[in-house]
Amino acid sequence: MKVLVIGTGGREHALVWALSQDPGVEQVVAAPGNPGIATLQPAYDGQTIVCRPVDMADHDAVVALAVEFGAELVVIGPEAPLVAGLADPLRDAGIAVFGPSKEAAQIEGSKAFAKDVMAAASVPTGRAYVCTTPEQAAEAIDAFGPPYVVKDDALAAGKGVVVTSDRAEALEHAAGCEQVLIEEFLDGPEVSLFAITDGRTVLPMQPAQDFKRLGDNDEGPNTGGMGAYTPLPWAPEGLVEEITENVLQPTIDELRKRGTPFSGLLYAGLALTSRGVRVIEFNCRFGDPETQALLPLLKTPLGALLYAAATGKLDSREPLSWKTGSAVAVVVASKRYPANPRTGDPITGIDQAEAGGVRVFHAGTALENGELVTAGGRVLAVTATGKDLDEARQRAYAGIAQIRIKGSQHRTDIALKAARGEVTV
Ligand code: AMP
Ligand code: GLY
Numbered sequence: 001m002k003v004l005v006i007g008t009g010g011r012e013h014a015l016v017w018a019l020s021q022d023p024g025v026e027q028v029v030a031a032p033g034n035p036g037i038a039t040l041q042p043a044y045d046g047q048t049i050v051c052r053p054v055d056m057a058d059h060d061a062v063v064a065l066a067v068e069f070g071a072e073l074v075v076i077g078p079e080a081p082l083v084a085g086l087a088d089p090l091r092d093a094g095i096a097v098f099g100p101s102k103e104a105a106q107i108e109g110s111k112a113f114a115k116d117v118m119a120a121a122s123v124p125t126g127r128a129y130v131c132t133t134p135e136q137a138a139e140a141i142d143a144f145g146p147p148y149v150v151k152d153d154a155l156a157a158g159k160g161v162v163v164t165s166d167r168a169e170a171l172e173h174a175a176g177c178e179q180v181l182i183e184e185f186l187d188g189p190e191v192s193l194f195a196i197t198d199g200r201t202v203l204p205m206q207p208a209q210d211f212k213r214l215g216d217n218d219e220g221p222n223t224g225g226m227g228a229y230t231p232l233p234w235a236p237e238g239l240v241e242e243i244t245e246n247v248l249q250p251t252i253d254e255l256r257k258r259g260t261p262f263s264g265l266l267y268a269g270l271a272l273t274s275r276g277v278r279v280i281e282f283n284c285r286f287g288d289p290e291t292q293a294l295l296p297l298l299k300t301p302l303g304a305l306l307y308a309a310a311t312g313k314l315d316s317r318e319p320l321s322w323k324t325g326s327a328v329a330v331v332v333a334s335k336r337y338p339a340n341p342r343t344g345d346p347i348t349g350i351d352q353a354e355a356g357g358v359r360v361f362h363a364g365t366a367l368e369n370g371e372l373v374t375a376g377g378r379v380l381a382v383t384a385t386g387k388d389l390d391e392a393r394q395r396a397y398a399g400i401a402q403i404r405i406k407g408s409q410h411r412t413d414i415a416l417k418a419a420r421g422e423v424t425v
Contacts, residue, residue, distance in 0.1 A: 036362025
């Protein structure tokens with residue numbers, strides 16, 4: 001099978017790597033891809049993995065590339081092209097696409113749309129008011145009381161949500177948004193549960209946890225995600241089944257009933273509160289960096305799985321199968337991330353880290369005169385597997401210790417509480 005993967009990040013690097021492990025995948029083109037994907041070694045004789053430049057916002061150009069390559073499957077990684085509707089012209093061209101239509105991608109593109117779908121499907125989520133004026137926002141903020149949760153209704157690359165006990169800060173964030181959701185504060189550990197779906201059948205992955213704050217002990221600003229681990233040793237029994245039954249399946253059924261079936265990856269971000277599971281948000285694509293932790297443990301061949309989802313054939317498939325053990329992904333971010341990341345810093349030590357057994361997934365990297373340098377906020381994700389979280393953590397941090405980037409930042413406590421048995425529901 002020939003697969004075209006659209007995107008540039010660490011999630012796409014992990015996807016291309018996992019696709020290359022599927023004996024049914026002969027050729028992968030990643031567009032635009034990144035330097036890590038460009039140097040990925042084929043897993044089999046005769047397999048090819050290459051990067052091609054493309055403007056993801058130019059849908060005609062992406063379709064032309066897919067046709068020229070003879071892609072049998074296109075996997076769209078990031079939310080921006082999905083929400084902009086890139087899947088639609090590809091499908092119109094007769095190509096199987098893993099990723100939702102423009103209409104279905106609204107589940108991530110508009111938080112108000114997501115709340116509406118959840119209300120119709122009786123999916124448990126935080127109570128929220130949709131506000132369009134500062135006066136409405138102030139009223140909602142005071143109705144809930146602190147801590148305040150203020151969410152920009154539009155796509156904001158992980159920076160649209162402010163959780164604060166400072167009323168002035170809450171009001172200020174609300175004032176900067178055209179339409180804003182003021183939401184009830186949800187307490188309790190967070191879980192990311194991803195499901196592969198063809199619009200009807202839902203195949204959940206194993207749960208993961210992401211670390212959104214920049215600093216250790218969940219201090220500092222929200223980021224795109226500073227690390228992840230899977231599975232969750234503390235997860236209550238039956239958690240995946242419960243979320244599938246009460247959240248994922250009803251949401252997929254509701255979207256189909258509306259005439260906008262969702263095919264691709266449905267990402268549920270959840271809080272396990274004292275009153276039960278609540279949806280924090282839906283995303284319409286693989287999460288980053290959870291994907292970098294999940295895929296090294298997935299046994300089911302990824303190419304055939306995504307193709308079955310893209311062609312409406314998931315009903316005949318077995319549940320996903322997983323390797324035993326744990327995986328931990330630690331993100332290395334550039335100096336001054338997330339506010340104003342510095343770029344152009346040389347990156348060294350990746351080969352030494354990988355020689356120690358970790359996998360280094362590139363995100364914000366570039367080649368400048370043959371030298372690997374930082375080119376974005378989140379630069380790399382260092383992923384290790386192990387028999388348990390302790391071993392995976394030790395290996396991941398041994399890998400991190402080999403990598404040198406001036407001024408870079410990483411958390412030192414990814415999966416630490418879980419490894420120590422300190423996460424409670
Ligand atoms: P989101 O972009 O919706 O995932 O929000 C980013 C982060 O803000 C989440 O991962 C949570 O840590 C936090 N957050 C969002 N909504 C709530 C809420 N209602 N209560 C508590 N924390 C929240
Ligand atoms: N891990 C957070 C996200 O992908 O949005």
